Amino acid sequence: MDEKLDRSRELLVQALGRQSSFWGLGKTAGEIYGALYLSPDPLSLENVAARLGLTKGNISIAVRQLEQLGMVRRSWQRGDRRVFFEAEGDFWKIAQSFLGLRHKPEFSQSFAMLEESVRLAGEAVRSAEREQVMERLGSLQEFYRLVDSTVELLLSATPEKMKTMMEMISSAVAGIGGAAERKNLMPAEK
């Protein structure tokens, strides 16, 4: 008679599957994470597969992604040669490793290309058009640099500090945003 609890679980699994897919991990990865996150104890590969109605092979691959991102750990139990998985519960840790492992490299790649682009433009013959291009490339670079600084900041802080930072930012509305409280956004913790 814990049908309600099952539906609760199922809904969260779907929610995380959705988010996961949105952020470029597969839907499955998010669902796996969700299942593990709500399970009282670690789950075996087959168990996860059964819950989500997927194949072992499928889970095997997806779970590796999750491990690499630090979202899932594997564990063992004496006298049982199965592998068990459990979810990392600290979302700040996860956000950080995701930022560092997924976004940062992709970002750096584009940034490098932008720099090369700037270099090439600098080597082109002087012309009004070249100035146009260089100016625009310059703005883009400035933007990139600022985003990059922020990313680095987030990456260099401990998860705890990261959380604190976000809290500071979130409560700084009055001083900076000015419109947030007028719109009745950001309600106080209830």
Add this chain to the structure above:
Amino acid sequence: MDEKLDRSRELLVQALGRQSSFWGLGKTAGEIYGALYLSPDPLSLENVAARLGLTKGNISIAVRQLEQLGMVRRSWQRGDRRVFFEAEGDFWKIAQSFLGLRHKPEFSQSFAMLEESVRLAGEAVRSAEREQVMERLGSLQEFYRLVDSTVELLLSATPEKMKTMMEMISSAVAGIGGAAERKNLMPAEK
């Protein structure tokens, strides 16, 4: 003899195509934006298609996305019934509308599902397992709320304020991060 300038352009187009794809817009959308961004004047549909080696129909669809995200505007010229496109140059504006139009709705959807999940768990029969679930759902909710506040803050600020905010954050390393300058991250503006 502005081959260098062409290569510079091409490289930026590729960089933005890459980023665009990474962020869930098509590669094409980013490439279109890049082409427009570096062009001194607005480009016609066919012109863009020719530059990127794609079809009119393709561009027509992709450019609509970009318009909806506020990344591209269309313009006209007297005595010419062609439509021209030009890129929005303010990245803060773009980041904001992207956050609001793409991320926020998706985020809200998952958040609503999470809340429903919490509700269901609350209705389940009391048990150790239910407490487990509710506690985890609670942490997740807390995380979501904090992220949500931050998003709302960013959305409610003007692009200019948003930029200022980021600058403040980026220069606040010493006080908060503590590790960033040790790691020689965040070099000063050169």
Add this chain to the structure above:
DNA sequence: TAATACGTTTAGAACGTATTAAACGATGTA
């Protein structure tokens, strides 16, 4: 050793998305 229970790998099927080519409607021009 043989048999069983795992997790992983692989080739192929299924699926969704991006792209094309062609048709279409609308708008201007001879």
Add this chain to the structure above:
DNA sequence: TACATCGTTTAATACGTTCTAAACGTATTA
């Protein structure tokens, strides 16, 4: 009116990704 030039829509195709089913290798048990 006939014709040409646009942008858009549509049906078909190409492409990449995800998932499955089966084979495989390894470790454990009898």
